[in-house]
Amino acid sequence: MICLNGERIEFEQVVIASGSRYPTLPLAKSMDAHSLNDREAELRQHYAQLKDATEILIIGGGVVGAELAGEIAYTFKDKVVTLVHRDKALLSGFSQKAQRKAHQQLEELGVQIKLNSDYQLCTKTQSYQDKHSTDTLKPDMVLCATGTKPNNAFLQQNFSYILNSKGLIVVNDTLQVVGKENFYALGDIADVGEAKLGYLAVEQGKYLAKSIVRKRQDKSVKAYKRNPFMALVPTGQKTGIVQTPFFTSTCKHLVNIKQKDLFITKTYKAFAK
Template sequence: MLGIRLIRLVNTIHELARLNLQFGCTVEPTVAERPVVKHSEYLKAARVVQSAARSVIHSNSSSTQPEVITDSGERVPFDFLVITTGSTYTGPSTEAERIKFYEDEKESVLVIGGGPVGIEFVGEIVTDFPDKKVTLVHSGERVLEFLGNKASEKTHKWLKSEKVELILNDRIEVENLTGPDYVTKNGDAYQGRCTLRVHWKARRIWLKETDLAHLLDENDRLKVDTNMRLEGVPNVFAVGDITNTKEIKQGYLALNQAAVVVENIKKLFKAPKAPKLAGYKPLASPLGVVSLGRCEAVAQLPLVTLVGRFPGMI
């Protein structure tokens, strides 16, 4: 970017596309080989560092070069840093392993987490494989807790109508388990040959070991100002679920935040001393659309909450 060392830990658009491809491969095994794409094929002008970020060194001193240290030990200096950390994928890592995994796991699915991603994943499974046994375990009192009670109730009824076994107010810690049998905190056992863990906290743990740890709030989200910059850190931005913006966490809002960040980095490049930066306004009304399979969805709109094919067209 015109000589600016701009690091994107996870590019929002590419991360959303990657997650969608992984989910699609799991529920549509016949297309498992098609989505294997090299990063270099779609990031033509970027240098891709294929490693997890483990530390961020930031200093206001002009003598210290800010940098990210990766899991492999590489030190990557930056002028601007954009943190858009997505969910952690814990499945097979190599191309051959992924293809075999997506084609073999056809018997039962255990989904851990009843947020929007977990619900969308369940919807795709029951649509494409109506005979597959699906169990959803969620630690909260209702699914889709970021939406209102009506949206949760309608989604609950839809899941029951699709014969999904729904377990609420319970959790499964799967970090050290290999399956296919999993025991919940309440002592109940569930089986899943294919297990998808969908929760958001673990992906922010690495930040606690960095110079940015003091900017994490009580929910382990980064504190940002109206310009999407970390509070008191003028050259580090954050976008998406990692931020503490007071709104629901959905992809289309992350894209709106990303547009603000791109505009502000351009302004800082042109006038680094006193630019008039763009501001981001969080969504005031609780709006949200979560797909339920290929054709249906649940939609919470300003005046009404709907479920079925009509919101699926939104």
Template sequence: MGAVTSVPFQDDMHVVIVGGGYGGAYLTTLLRNKNFCKVTVIDPKDSMIHCVAALRACVQKGYAKKVFVPLKEIAGDSFVRGKAAKIDHENKTVILESGVKITYTHLVIATGTVSPFPGKIVSTHPNVSIEEGIKVYDDFVDEIAKSNHVVCVGGGPVGVELAGEIKTEFPTHEVTLIQSKNYLGSEKLKTDVKEAIVTGLEELGVKIMFGEHVQNMNELSLNKSMQGQVVKTESGKGIVADLVISCVGNRTNTDFCKDVFGSSLTDSGQLQVDEFFQVKGQEGVYAIGDVTNIVEEKLCYVAKYHAEYLTENWIADASDSKRKPYVPGDFMMLVPLGRNGGTGQVKGFTLGNVMVKYLKSKDLFSSKVWGDVGLKPPKT
């Protein structure tokens, strides 16, 4: 995380970070550890949510303890729990729903994306507490356990990994994965990696339906065990399920700043940033993580890189040194298929079961993510 910088503490600098996810929490940690400036991180939850581990929390009771990383332990007095309702950039103030006003010299938007539960719990519990979140996932384990046929809609990383987790923990369950595209995971994956995902899931017993669009999602009771539900596709197929889980529908969480930064937003709600993460047309405003329009895979380690670059460039500015522009790195993705293996791609190389289990499947980066913010993950 870096030692204390030789640059003096910046008395006239107050960095306010809206969003305590991977990028926001790590940026807070870096700035505090380097004793660089005053920092405040704002989030309506009391934790940084380690979403990568959330899918295993769906099938193993108690695993959710590793999902929720306490922001108070990460940030101490620098953490303010609340929801940013409005930005008054003319007066450099963040206004919370409670009416509390927090002034800044530098503003960082790190609010990420929202997607359906169970991939991200904030879609159903935006102000979730650690205790509540653990119970929500533990209760969901029960819903899966009593469902003999589970349908996962969406074949991106969330759908793939969830299907693998369910079949690993409940091998007698029928699991169907419905994917509108003709591949699983990511379009950027090499052909042999895409094929390995399909092979791995089929070996677990997952049934995969490619090129199918579900047409009656709004009529289904999602995430609740209910016998006799019929998932209907546009091609006319009907799949009877006890449990239907949506794994599609990411949206960028920038609604709160549309009024003031609307000219800097793309049509999809991402903030346009330059190579130094400054929001275009907005002096003193930065964005990191999933909310940016940088063309790269939106993954947790990428948000961490953003935080590192932003910190080092502020230190460079303070020491009259040259800033380093951010350039997206090589595409990498590890896809666990349950806790015993998976496949992936790193710098163009294909990884198999043994390596993916060692790197990710075993603990889903929990030790790394908690360690990056100076904490140890709880035992489950």
């Protein structure tokens, strides 16, 4: 591998875990900050803008959009928060109960929810117009939570053949890159076959670390066991929904697992070891 500074790094095996980016929402995943100080400065700038805004438009009613709407509406009760979503219900892919409960919780916080809508910027009027109606919004701040893109630019020139149509790396049941015996991939960059959630990337990493060690010891490796869909979505600091393969709940004790600090302490402790 040749780095941008010209340094050449040789390897026997490589794990590609380059993740994803949020081009439309640097608040969630920075595109420019390369240090903790840079990221802190960036977040302070976002906060200042948020604090000064009167009307806030959030485009995209998935997990990120719903969480953002809830946090903002809970913290800034004097602001008009509007959440628009193209689908017929928030949290596409979740159970109907989870969708209904999240919708109800957000509305109780004062969030204005507009479903089956597609708001686009009109440069002439500097407003957002719905393609399906005549509704127009003129927000002070817009947060576009319409999805991530895999960080695969460094693969395009020489390894585009390991990517699928969505730009994800194709892996087999041991997370080995198809067609490259000494390449592995995990997390948001890989087509693993399970949800793109942080805790699942951690599980993939644990599995892969053990598997690589076993292979180097000439031992057999079991296939990675895909995890069923589970999610915890706070809608503000007092409410939220939990979905597992067995039940959907709004139990405060369960919701509070993530709510108290969004897993920041847990993640810090794990990586600070």
